[in-house]
Amino acid sequence: MTDQRTIEQRLADLVAALPRDVAPPDDLWVEVARRLAPRRAGAPPVREHSGRWRLGRFPAAAAVIVAVAIGSSAVTVMVMRQQQGRTAAAPPAQAVSLPVASTLPARFASLERDFARSVTYHQRVLDQRRDSLAPSTVATVERSLRVADSAIAEARAALARDPGNRTIAAIFASNYERKIDLLRRASELAPRT
């Protein structure tokens, strides 16, 4: 009886010591995010594949997508040129071109991971709808995304070279936000059924 009580107490102690948290696999969020249906404020969840997506019905929205992408790139190019001008005017010792770091400083790498997570989600929503899109729509969106990616890459490289530059840091974040906004707007082009 005493042995039984000892065992029961030991069981209770072991149960009490069990971890309350067990981290799920790292990639699980990606799978969850892929399955999240977009929804609008005040509206019930909207299922993906709720209808066909035709750019022709939403010319203004499509124009915004292109404008967002172009705007993103233009600002990046402008500031990068300013940076290059400053670099050229700097003393030779500081003008040495540093190799582009493959990784960003920790605080930006963390920021980039957060952005990448959002991009992944919106990109997957878009990818799932690709087959139902008009080819011209796909082409427009992809062109805009390439411009956005290019702007991000430029800002990223500049930030890796000059991590203390707040202007570049702001542009880096802004370019990601613009890409996410672009993807979000593209998703919202889906017609209501």
Added chain:
Amino acid sequence: MFDATVGGPADRAEVSRIARAQRGDVDAFAELYAAYAGRVHALCLRLTGNGAAARELTQDVFVKAWEALPAFRGEASVTTWLHRIAVNSLLMQRRADARRSMRVSLADDDEAAGMAGEGTSAPVDVATAIDLERAVAALPPGVRRAFVLHDVEGYSHEEIADMTGLAPGTLRAQLHRARQLLTKAMSQ
């Protein structure tokens, strides 16, 4: 929309995250996922006793949570709400599996009785009395569910009855059976 009475900054941040996620902000939902995925996954692992099934169940829980979030009013804690979704999802899966395999009875007692041999026939390596997780995983499903929710997660009989629809007598019997099987495994 969620409008819970809140205390400190952490609570306010939580309320803000929930409110943003309710409006469709995926980033806010990702933050909720980061905060609760460990708790949910731990429960799913123990409820299913299987890594692959736990992964699938955890995924289902968060997808369903996203869909149900606009209706979340903060009447229960987020953890309890997510756990309830996990239990409901598991029960639905089991019922679907049962229908597929043309089982006639879905009663918990029958399930527990039917699975008892299967659960106890597997050799449980508790020679060191440390691998409790493994011993729990080897419990029959209905018995395991009762044990995990009551003894591990600390839910009351009433809360478990609310989650699972189990009658109090059935729950007590399953808890007794679980402790019996575990203590037996530990004493071997």
